[in-house]
Amino acid sequence: MYDTITFLTDFGLRDDFAGVCRGVIRRIAPDVHVLDITHGISPQAVNEGALMLARSIPYLPRGVHLAVVDPGVGGGRRAVAIRARDGRLYVGPDNGLLTLAAPPETIEEARGLTNSRYHLENVSRTFHARDVFAPVAAHLATGVEFADLGEEVDPETLVTIGVPEPVVATGGIRATVLAVDRFGNLQLNLVRAHVAEFGIEPGDRIELRFELDPYYAVVAETYEDARRGELLLYEDSYGAYAIAISGGDAGNLTGARPGDEVRIGRAYD
Amino acid sequence: MYDTITFLTDFGLRDDFAGVCRGVIRRIAPDVHVLDITHGISPQAVNEGALMLARSIPYLPRGVHLAVVDPGVGGGRRAVAIRARDGRLYVGPDNGLLTLAAPPETIEEARGLTNSRYHLENVSRTFHARDVFAPVAAHLATGVEFADLGEEVDPETLVTIGVPEPVVATGGIRATVLAVDRFGNLQLNLVRAHVAEFGIEPGDRIELRFELDPYYAVVAETYEDARRGELLLYEDSYGAYAIAISGGDAGNLTGARPGDEVRIGRAYD
Amino acid sequence: MYDTITFLTDFGLRDDFAGVCRGVIRRIAPDVHVLDITHGISPQAVNEGALMLARSIPYLPRGVHLAVVDPGVGGGRRAVAIRARDGRLYVGPDNGLLTLAAPPETIEEARGLTNSRYHLENVSRTFHARDVFAPVAAHLATGVEFADLGEEVDPETLVTIGVPEPVVATGGIRATVLAVDRFGNLQLNLVRAHVAEFGIEPGDRIELRFELDPYYAVVAETYEDARRGELLLYEDSYGAYAIAISGGDAGNLTGARPGDEVRIGRAYD
Numbered sequence: 001m002y003d004t005i006t007f008l009t010d011f012g013l014r015d016d017f018a019g020v021c022r023g024v025i026r027r028i029a030p031d032v033h034v035l036d037i038t039h040g041i042s043p044q045a046v047n048e049g050a051l052m053l054a055r056s057i058p059y060l061p062r063g064v065h066l067a068v069v070d071p072g073v074g075g076g077r078r079a080v081a082i083r084a085r086d087g088r089l090y091v092g093p094d095n096g097l098l099t100l101a102a103p104p105e106t107i108e109e110a111r112g113l114t115n116s117r118y119h120l121e122n123v124s125r126t127f128h129a130r131d132v133f134a135p136v137a138a139h140l141a142t143g144v145e146f147a148d149l150g151e152e153v154d155p156e157t158l159v160t161i162g163v164p165e166p167v168v169a170t171g172g173i174r175a176t177v178l179a180v181d182r183f184g185n186l187q188l189n190l191v192r193a194h195v196a197e198f199g200i201e202p203g204d205r206i207e208l209r210f211e212l213d214p215y216y217a218v219v220a221e222t223y224e225d226a227r228r229g230e231l232l233l234y235e236d237s238y239g240a241y242a243i244a245i246s247g248g249d250a251g252n253l254t255g256a257r258p259g260d261e262v263r264i265g266r267a268y269d
Numbered sequence: 270m271y272d273t274i275t276f277l278t279d280f281g282l283r284d285d286f287a288g289v290c291r292g293v294i295r296r297i298a299p300d301v302h303v304l305d306i307t308h309g310i311s312p313q314a315v316n317e318g319a320l321m322l323a324r325s326i327p328y329l330p331r332g333v334h335l336a337v338v339d340p341g342v343g344g345g346r347r348a349v350a351i352r353a354r355d356g357r358l359y360v361g362p363d364n365g366l367l368t369l370a371a372p373p374e375t376i377e378e379a380r381g382l383t384n385s386r387y388h389l390e391n392v393s394r395t396f397h398a399r400d401v402f403a404p405v406a407a408h409l410a411t412g413v414e415f416a417d418l419g420e421e422v423d424p425e426t427l428v429t430i431g432v433p434e435p436v437v438a439t440g441g442i443r444a445t446v447l448a449v450d451r452f453g454n455l456q457l458n459l460v461r462a463h464v465a466e467f468g469i470e471p472g473d474r475i476e477l478r479f480e481l482d483p484y485y486a487v488v489a490e491t492y493e494d495a496r497r498g499e500l501l502l503y504e505d506s507y508g509a510y511a512i513a514i515s516g517g518d519a520g521n522l523t524g525a526r527p528g529d530e531v532r533i534g535r536a537y538d
Numbered sequence: 539m540y541d542t543i544t545f546l547t548d549f550g551l552r553d554d555f556a557g558v559c560r561g562v563i564r565r566i567a568p569d570v571h572v573l574d575i576t577h578g579i580s581p582q583a584v585n586e587g588a589l590m591l592a593r594s595i596p597y598l599p600r601g602v603h604l605a606v607v608d609p610g611v612g613g614g615r616r617a618v619a620i621r622a623r624d625g626r627l628y629v630g631p632d633n634g635l636l637t638l639a640a641p642p643e644t645i646e647e648a649r650g651l652t653n654s655r656y657h658l659e660n661v662s663r664t665f666h667a668r669d670v671f672a673p674v675a676a677h678l679a680t681g682v683e684f685a686d687l688g689e690e691v692d693p694e695t696l697v698t699i700g701v702p703e704p705v706v707a708t709g710g711i712r713a714t715v716l717a718v719d720r721f722g723n724l725q726l727n728l729v730r731a732h733v734a735e736f737g738i739e740p741g742d743r744i745e746l747r748f749e750l751d752p753y754y755a756v757v758a759e760t761y762e763d764a765r766r767g768e769l770l771l772y773e774d775s776y777g778a779y780a781i782a783i784s785g786g787d788a789g790n791l792t793g794a795r796p797g798d799e800v801r802i803g804r805a806y807d
Contacts, residue, residue, distance in 0.1 A: 004564060006557075012451040013282060013551060014309030016325045019275075022304050023329035026273065030330070035560050040552030043452050044516070056554045059668065060561035061568070071516065074491030125491040127506030130328065182550040183581050222612030222663040237665030247582070247609065281720040282551060283578030285594045288544075291573050292598035295542060299599070312721050313785070340785065343760030394760040396775030399597065 004063035010041035028138035054100035074125040079113040096161035114150030172265035184249030190241035273332035279310035297407035323369035343394035348382040365430035376424040383419030441534035453518030459510035542601035548579035566676035582609040592638035612663035617651040634699035645693040652688030710803035722787030728779035
């Protein structure tokens with residue numbers, strides 16, 4: 001029994017897609033609270049959804065974590081539920097969306113959603129969030145036996161996605177932009193160990209190179225450590241390094257997008 | 270007594286409009302759950318709102334269904350509540366928004382919202398969602414007598430809107446785009462009977478013509494039945510036929526908008 | 539003890555920022571309802587957030603009012619909680635965001651959020667909404683002693699922001715656009731007294747001048763008092779005067795943005 005279903009999708013909020021899923025859940029589990037993480041994942045961007053689910057999980061109550069970014073709906077991809085060792089349950093497509101938050105080695109049990117008893121009576125070919133995933137999440141929250149959802153799935157066979165590793169050399173770091181948020185901050189695939197290995201620290205002046213365009217920046221602890229309008233590299237609130245502009249929008253300035261490469265070097269001037 | 274108020278508007282989420290309505294409801298009915306269907310209806314697009322409300326209702330719990338897309342606010346249009354035979358209650362402007370979901374022949378009783386006892390004390394001329402509709406919905410949920418809302422309204426006098434009918438001929442179908450969703454899928458005014466009458470079926474190759482631009486497409490059951498980048502015509506999850514691109518955005522490609530005509534013919538090549 | 543936390547930010551809904559704050563609240567205060575006012579404040583627009591919070595408060599249940607638009611996060615600005623004479627509690631940064639809703643003379647007590655016992659264990663430098671403000675709001679809702687949040691703050695020392703005053707002269711009014719809403723309506727810093735002082739009333743024809751562009755308009759009580767496509771000046775639902783187009787988008791037509799000046803004069807034609 002769980003009192004919370006968290007909900008992450010790429011549905012946006014313009015259509016009724018998230019709304020009807022909430023309706024389906026409430027018909028099955030009227031006392032369960034649906035907590036929206038976001039419905040703003042870019043359309044069909046599985047990696048972006050996986051990264052956002054994984055980083056938000058530590059801040060969410062233990063519950064059923066429903067996540068749907070599902071470009072392969074109606075095709076061969078499996079629909080799965082995962083029971084992690086820490087008691088969290090995950091429901092969604094088996095396309096890597098769930099396994100950054102719940103890597104195979106942390107999984108107690110996984111099931112394919114093959115028991116139609118826990119689906120809507122009519123299952124469409126293109127909206128499994130409404131017809132399969134939401135009802136399964138609702139039934140799980142009300143206490144349905146995990147093993148009753150369908151056939152057992154070997155956790156090692158679940159699809160996983162790789163986050164690109166940065167290259168740290170004496171001359172610089174080659175990193176990748178993982179996400180660009182509403183404020184234009186660019187989250188990178190860098191953590192403290194990478195930055196320490198390269199040997200830069202707060203106060204140092206650096207050069208950032210996107211494609212051919214070089215920008216000067218400062219290593220900082222918070223936005224206010226940089227002058228207004230200055231680029232900064234800082235450890236963000238999720239423990240990843242990010243690029244921002246004090247009082248501005250680094251995404252707009254640099255034009256950088258998820259997947260873009262950025263080279264970080266020392267500035268000599 | 271109802272424990273759920275569903276909520277659909279064209280307010281968007283940038284302003285506080287949906288938020289203050291939630292506040293008004295919670296002050297009157299603190300134990301009632303507000304379930305957002307969407308606030309993303311295009312500004313003042315009554316038809317779009319009516320279609321979305323009607324298609325989402327079967328997935329929602331029985332409750333009070335509050336819907337506001339209200340270009341005529343403050344003018345002569347009536348404010349109404351509808352009690353349907355299936356026990357659902359609808360509250361909103363009498364401009365056709367409610368009557369695709371609740372057509373006159375399904376209505377048990379309708380009332381004009383003329384009893385100011387169930388409105389806010391000060392009713393503005395331009396925000397009846399906050400001052401009239403939300404408080405009425407909240408009072409209904411807490412068990413106020415339906416007949417006490419105001420003067421009886423003959424269901425046959427409620428405004429209804431027509432959904433355009435497609436033309437099916439031997440040479441082709443002339444259909445209308447009803448909606449374009451976040452993924453760029455174009456929902457048409459076609460159901461299975463129309464497609465069967467024309468005589469095309471999954472696997473067939475067809476031609477789609479928007480204005481002068483012809484596109485080749487395939488009739489398919491799901492996105493994965495088409496090649497990546499190929500247009501497909503398929504029965505969508507709400508039982509309407511729709512046009513999509515496998516792995517892409519058909520709205521962006523074709524530039525089609527709600528109300529546009531599309532001609533569907535057989536492809537000979 | 540409060541059963542509602544209202545929530546206003548500039549986080550948008552594309553990222554997980556609002557979602558993780560909801561998660562943090564639910565872990566601390568699982569029975570408290572989070573009521574979203576909006577997360578659509580323009581990024582870092584403290585004034586816009588302050589105006590929207592102040593105007594929505596009268597429609598919201600008494601509760602803990604959590605508001606975060608926080609360009610100075612991690613710098614020297616204080617984090618505060620305010621207890622107003624009417625029993626409402628406010629939590630957010632001390633940058634003027636809260637003090638239009640809760641001006642110093644209405645405040646019973648204010649505290650700086652210096653007691654880390656009510657924060658998350660690890661407080662980042664750039665996301666105090668998640669690490670400080672949301673947990674403090676949740677603890678307050680569950681009944682934590684207000685005085686235990688941190689050191690007392692003199693209400694007179696809280697940052698306040700000024701709303702520009704219009705200039706009313708015999709020849710015209712010089713007003714400022716405070717906000718542009720989803721429908722393109724331009725909210726001005728004018729109330730009924732200003733308009734009465736200038737001496738125009740419903741039915742009068744006026745001239746609106748943005749920068750150099752003059753537009754003819756009518757003073758009206760509601761949208762339907764103007765002809766379709768005509769500009770109108772009317773008292774909006776929050777008691778401020780606003781400019782709209784009947785059946786159109788005045789923001790798009792005029793290009794006006796918050797902070798822009800508009801001159802209102804009599805039309806002689």
